[in-house]
Amino acid sequence: MSGRLILAGTPIGDVGDASPRLGEVLGEADVVAAEDTRRLRRLTGELGITVKGRVTSFFEGNERERTAELVDALLQGLTVVVVTDAGMPSVSDPGYRLVAAAIEAGVDVTAVPGPSAVLTALALSGLPVDRFTFEGFLPRKPGERTTYLKELADERRTMVFFEAPHRLAASLQAMADAFGADRRTAVCRELTKTYEEVKRGPVAELAEWAADGVRGEITVVVAGAERTRILTPEELAIEVATDEEAGTPRKQAIADVAKRFGVPKRTVYDAVLAARAPGK
Numbered sequence: 531m532s533g534r535l536i537l538a539g540t541p542i543g544d545v546g547d548a549s550p551r552l553g554e555v556l557g558e559a560d561v562v563a564a565e566d567t568r569r570l571r572r573l574t575g576e577l578g579i580t581v582k583g584r585v586t587s588f589f590e591g592n593e594r595e596r597t598a599e600l601v602d603a604l605l606q607g608l609t610v611v612v613v614t615d616a617g618m619p620s621v622s623d624p625g626y627r628l629v630a631a632a633i634e635a636g637v638d639v640t641a642v643p644g645p646s647a648v649l650t651a652l653a654l655s656g657l658p659v660d661r662f663t664f665e666g667f668l669p670r671k672p673g674e675r676t677t678y679l680k681e682l683a684d685e686r687r688t689m690v691f692f693e694a695p696h697r698l699a700a701s702l703q704a705m706a707d708a709f710g711a712d713r714r715t716a717v718c719r720e721l722t723k724t725y726e727e728v729k730r731g732p733v734a735e736l737a738e739w740a741a742d743g744v745r746g747e748i749t750v751v752v753a754g755a756e757r758t759r760i761l762t763p764e765e766l767a768i769e770v771a772t773d774e775e776a777g778t779p780r781k782q783a784i785a786d787v788a789k790r791f792g793v794p795k796r797t798v799y800d801a802v803l804a805a806r807a808p809g810k
Contacts, residue, residue, distance in 0.1 A: 532605050532607060532635070532636060532637045532638065533560070533603065533604040533605070533607045533608040533609050533610065533637065533638075534604070534609045534610070534637070534638045534640065535604055535610050535612070535628065535629070535632045535637055535638070535639045536555050536609065536610070536611045536612070536639075536640055536641065537612050537618065537619040537620065537625060537629070537640075537641040537642070538552055538555055538556070538611050538612065538613050538641070538642040538644065539552070539618045539619075539641070539642060539644015539645060539646070540552065540573060540613050540615070540616055540617065540644055540645075541573075541616065541644070541722070542616040542617050542645045542647050542650065542721055542722055542747070543616070543645075543721055543722035543723035543726070543747075544722040544723065545573065545576045545577065547645045548573070548577055548644070549642065549643075549644060551642045552642055552644065553579045555609075555611050555642055556574060556579050556581055557579050557580060557581065557582060558582070558583075558609070559581070559583045559609050559610065559611040560583045560584070560603070560608035560609045560610065561585075561586060561600065561603050561608055561609070561610045561611070562581055562583055562584070562585045562586070562610075562611050562612075562613065563586050563587075563588035563600055563610060563611070563612045563613070563628075564585060564586070564587060564612075564613050564614075565587075565588060565589045565613065565614040565615050565619075565623060566587075566589065566615050567585055567586075569615050570585065570613060573613075583609075586599075586600075588600070588612060589624055590624060593624045593627055594627060597627045597628045597631050598631075601628070601631050601635050601637070604632055604637045605635060605637070612624070612625050612628065616645075617645060617646055617647055617648075618641075618643075618644060618646055621646070621648065621664070622666045622667065622692055645722065647692070647718075647721055647747070647749045648690050648749065650718070650721050650722070650749075651690060651716070651728075651749035651750075651751050652688065652690055654716070654718060654721075654728050655716035655718070655728070655730070655751035656716065656730060657688045657714060657751055657752075657753045658688050658753065658754070659688065660786070660789075660790070661686075661688065661790075662688040662689070662690060663685065663687045663688070663689055664689075664690045665682070665689055665690065666691065666692055667691070667692045667693065667694075668691060668693065668697075668701050668704075670697070672700070675700075675701065675704050676704055676707070676708065679704055679705055679707075679708035679709070680708050682708070682709075683708050683709055683755065684755050685754055685755060686754040686755050686756075686757060686790075687754045688751060688752070688753055688754050689751070689752045689754065690749065690750070690751050690752075691750040691751075691752070692748065692749055692750075693748045693750055694748070695743075695745050695746060695748055698717070698740045698744050698748055698750075699737055699740035699741045699744075701750070702715070702717070702733055702734075702736050702737035702740055702750070703734075703737040705733045705737075705750075705752060706733045706734040706737055709733060709752065709755070710733075711732060711733065711734035712732045712733075712734070713733045713752060713753055714730075714731075714732065714752070714753040715730070715731065715732070715733040715736050715750065715752045715753070716728055716729065716730045716750070716751040717729045717730075717736055717739075717740070717748065717749075717750055718748070718749045718750070718751065719744060719745075719746045719747070720746040720747060721747065721749065723746070723747075733752065757791055757792065760793075761791055761793070763797075763801035763804055763805070764801070764805065766787060766791070766793070766797070766798050766801040766802075767801045767802050767804070767805035769787045769791070770783045770784055770787050770801075770802050773786060773787065780802070784798045784799055784802060
């Protein structure tokens with residue numbers, strides 16, 4: 531009988547954010563696969579947790595080969611817990627390959643939810659949160675980064691990025707060039723830590739601020755593009771229908787579409803009625 535794979539979220543800064551369940555699964559696991567075993571020891575020491583199982587490293591450099599070993603352990607009936615340096619495994623961190631392989635092997639996969647830099651930054655940004663996209667780290671090479679951002683210029687959802695502090699100024703300037711200097715942006719630094727800071731403003735102004743040098747873990751949240759074309763009644767009705775198919779009640783879907791595209795609710799309501807009229 532196969533074992534169980536558990537993805538365990540760890541604090542992104544303040545160790546007090548660790549859940550009681552995190553301590554339980556780390557203490558009871560047969561195998562703990564950690565992105566950095568030294569950070570794991572530091573975390574468990576601060577939490578007063580004793581890891582009784584085997585600890586193995588599981589990071590980007592060995593993820594591919596270590597995945598096969600961990601799946602073998604799971605098929606032997608062992609419980610494997612995966613932790614990364616901070617946040618949720620597989621979100622811009624090791625874990626995806628192992629999850630896919632475990633599912634393919636018929637192994638039960640679950641999670642111990644924990645802090646997330648993506649959601650924390652999104653909530654603190656002051657930008658729309660009803661629809662968003664996580665873009666991870668931008669390409670390091672300037673040309674590739676420029677191309678990537680140009681492809682996102684018309685993205686209407688709020689965008690969340692991770693970035694290294696030494697590349698932040700260049701990335702913000704590239705965003706200003708691709709999205710426009712006034713695109714609303716929030717730079718979230720050292721979330722939940724002692725020197726937490728959230729800088730909000732036009733992306734070009736934040737690029738100037740970052741030029742002096744920024745330290746710490748960085749998450750950038752950027753507003754989506756404003757819709758410049760007015761949708762036809764048929765298009766508004768399709769948007770409502772799409773939301774309804776996803777499970778949103780019609781009244782709420784009409785309100786959501788009106789807010790999303792900056793039109794009166796009555797306009798959207800009339801468009802829906804017209805689309806459902808006889809002969810349509």
